[in-house]
Amino acid sequence: MSENTKTKTLKAAQISLRRKRIASLTIRYLVLVAVGIFMVYPLVWMVGATFKNNSEIFSSMNPIPMNPTFEGYKGAMVTYGGAINIWKAMLNTYTYLIPEVIFTVVSSVLTAYGFGRFKFKGRDIMFSMLMAMLFLPQVVLNVPQFLLYNKLGWIGSPLYLPLIVPTLFASETYFVFMLIQFLRNIPKELEEAAKIDGCNAMQTLVKIVVPMLMPAIASCALFKFMWTSNDFMGPLLYVKSPAKYPATIFVRLSMDAESGFEWNKVLAISLISILPNIAVFFAAQNQFVEGISAGGVKG
Amino acid sequence: MNKTQRFLRDNIGFFFVLPWLIGFLIFKAYPFVSSLYYSFTDYDLFKGISKYTFENYVNVFANKQERTALIITFKYAFMTVPLKLVSALFIAYILNFKIKGVNFFRTAYYIPSILGGSVAIAVLWRALFKDGGLIAMILGRIGIESPKFFTDNNWALFMVCLLRVWQFGSAMVIFLAALKGVPTELYESAAIDGAGKWRQFFKITVPLITPVIFYNLITQLVAAFQEFNGPFIITKGGPRGSTTLMSLLVYNNAFGGAYKMGKASAQAWVLFVILVIFTAISFWSQKHWVYYADEDGR
Numbered sequence: 001m002s003e004n005t006k007t008k009t010l011k012a013a014q015i016s017l018r019r020k021r022i023a024s025l026t027i028r029y030l031v032l033v034a035v036g037i038f039m040v041y042p043l044v045w046m047v048g049a050t051f052k053n054n055s056e057i058f059s060s061m062n063p064i065p066m067n068p069t070f071e072g073y074k075g076a077m078v079t080y081g082g083a084i085n086i087w088k089a090m091l092n093t094y095t096y097l098i099p100e101v102i103f104t105v106v107s108s109v110l111t112a113y114g115f116g117r118f119k120f121k122g123r124d125i126m127f128s129m130l131m132a133m134l135f136l137p138q139v140v141l142n143v144p145q146f147l148l149y150n151k152l153g154w155i156g157s158p159l160y161l162p163l164i165v166p167t168l169f170a171s172e173t174y175f176v177f178m179l180i181q182f183l184r185n186i187p188k189e190l191e192e193a194a195k196i197d198g199c200n201a202m203q204t205l206v207k208i209v210v211p212m213l214m215p216a217i218a219s220c221a222l223f224k225f226m227w228t229s230n231d232f233m234g235p236l237l238y239v240k241s242p243a244k245y246p247a248t249i250f251v252r253l254s255m256d257a258e259s260g261f262e263w264n265k266v267l268a269i270s271l272i273s274i275l276p277n278i279a280v281f282f283a284a285q286n287q288f289v290e291g292i293s294a295g296g297v298k299g
Numbered sequence: 300m301n302k303t304q305r306f307l308r309d310n311i312g313f314f315f316v317l318p319w320l321i322g323f324l325i326f327k328a329y330p331f332v333s334s335l336y337y338s339f340t341d342y343d344l345f346k347g348i349s350k351y352t353f354e355n356y357v358n359v360f361a362n363k364q365e366r367t368a369l370i371i372t373f374k375y376a377f378m379t380v381p382l383k384l385v386s387a388l389f390i391a392y393i394l395n396f397k398i399k400g401v402n403f404f405r406t407a408y409y410i411p412s413i414l415g416g417s418v419a420i421a422v423l424w425r426a427l428f429k430d431g432g433l434i435a436m437i438l439g440r441i442g443i444e445s446p447k448f449f450t451d452n453n454w455a456l457f458m459v460c461l462l463r464v465w466q467f468g469s470a471m472v473i474f475l476a477a478l479k480g481v482p483t484e485l486y487e488s489a490a491i492d493g494a495g496k497w498r499q500f501f502k503i504t505v506p507l508i509t510p511v512i513f514y515n516l517i518t519q520l521v522a523a524f525q526e527f528n529g530p531f532i533i534t535k536g537g538p539r540g541s542t543t544l545m546s547l548l549v550y551n552n553a554f555g556g557a558y559k560m561g562k563a564s565a566q567a568w569v570l571f572v573i574l575v576i577f578t579a580i581s582f583w584s585q586k587h588w589v590y591y592a593d594e595d596g597r
Contacts (some may be wrong), residue, residue, distance in 0.1 A: 028393050035390060036407045046423050058436050111319040120314020133327060135578060137548050139525045140571040143553045143563050169322020201311050216331035232528050237554060240403035251418045252532055263426055270419035281413050285406060290474050
């Protein structure tokens with residue numbers, strides 16, 4: 001084989017390799033885009049549909065409305081049974097959501113600090129109980145918890161007691177677990193120095209540990225926000241009067257009341273109900289991704 | 300320093316976990332134990348307990364409706380979990396190549412997961428797949444007669460499953476983080492040895508991320524066996540009970556007007572025991588297929 005043909009074959013090989021690479025890259029992008037459409041199109045369509053009239057919604061694939069109208073949003077403001085509309089329902093959601101998030105974060109941090117940094121009598125058995133709670137499915141607790149709250153007179157409580165009170169006691173085991181994991185990776189030297197300087201355990205927690213735990217705390221707060229605002233089962237069981245319905249229950253109610261026609265209105269109500277979630281997600285996207293990949297979060 | 304003070308100092312940690320302990324005893328342990336007790340009774344919310352019985356448990360398997368719900372729950376879980384995990388891993392694998400716009404795609408795929416638990420998305424699902432809905436219209440355009448997704452027994456369960464598969468994003472993000480941890484040298488040396496992409500995937504990637512596969516498998520299984528919102532909101536358990544999962548049956552018996560707390564407790568316990576068995580199998584089997592990098596000699 002002469003030098004010339006050698007370079008030629010080499011060049012041909014390089015070209016075919018490059019072609020192959022380009023081909024596989026193209027396939028990858030095609031797959032990503034196709035899946036992306038499957039993921040995002042329904043959401044985009046939903047936004048568009050809220051601005052369409054009802055005859056247009058199911059007659060065109062185009063998410064952009066041909067004759068934009070606020071009919072759906074006007075309909076969405078309607079009050080049901082004189083007691084509840086979407087704004088009131090969302091206000092109701094936040095009446096228990098905000099305390100739930102705060103209580104969950106505070107009680108989870110306290111618990112994680114206790115387990116993660118101290119030895120005490122009965123610690124090991126309590127810690128294994130905590131871990132066991134990670135695997136205790138809610139389905140087995142629904143009935144007896146309902147009966148317990150019923151005995152306490154909390155069912156239908158206007159203060160949402162069955163939803164809020166348990167969060168005072170670090171009821172989200174997963175967060176406690178995640179915070180303990182996070183604590184393990186924080187060196188103890190600073191805390192020891194603080195102790196020598198005369199800080200007690202509580203001061204050390206507030207001044208030293210909490211600031212370092214902040215990224216994990218933010219993740220907990222964000223996930224708790226999402227889960228609670230999406231929570232359907234809790235309000236379904238414990239909220240009894242229509243005036244107290246949160247957004248999740250209200251959205252379902254409006255779908256059942258309207259099924260058949262007026263989908264622009266139903267979809268507008270649905271979209272309004274998740275707007276805060278969308279905003280929070282985009283504002284704190286990286287927190288979510290980091291939070292979920294740090295320990296892995298259900299969701 | 301007297302005795303009490305010393306005791307307090309040595310056990311200060313206990314006071315930090317005390318709130319958790321109280322909550323654990325009142326809101327978790329007590330309900331858990333009491334529900335086991337109720338499950339052996341005919342507890343009715345208004346009539347109370349009149350007898351102790353094994354009937355509730357016998358019925359879960361003997362009663363056709365309950366047995367069907369159990370079978371449907373298995374079908375649902377075994378359809379949803381593999382589909383979700385395979386899609387999540389596949390997409391994460393593609394995203395892990397050096398691709399421009401990774402963050403954009405990651406966000407796009409992740410949004411359904413973060414919003415997907417909401418009732419709003421269940422409503423959207425109904426709008427998409429209902430008779431005369433968007434998908435039916437699109438299929439009609441290309442000349443295919445649309446199946447009746449929510450009124451056909453064979454389709455309804457799959458539609459509920461599809462809603463959850465659509466939310467593979469969170470599992471994907473976890474996989475993606477794990478894939479980033481696989482050293483690239485391994486791929487390079489495999490490529491030199493002539494291993495193609497598929498071989499690399501099955502011989503290098505999959506074995507190295509088995510702990511994460513294991514983690515995703517357990518969390519998804521536990522979630523799937525308890526699925527409630529999807530079928531409850533979208534299909535209301537219908538048509539003809541074809542999406543009545545066990546969790547819906549529990550709800551119907553306890554809260555849907557029957558107030559049969561004993562019966563519902565027994566159904567929940569059967570579901571719980573199934574979950575425990577599956578979790579135990581996964582944990583037991585992990586020594587055969589899960590690879591932990593920090594283990595000696597492996």
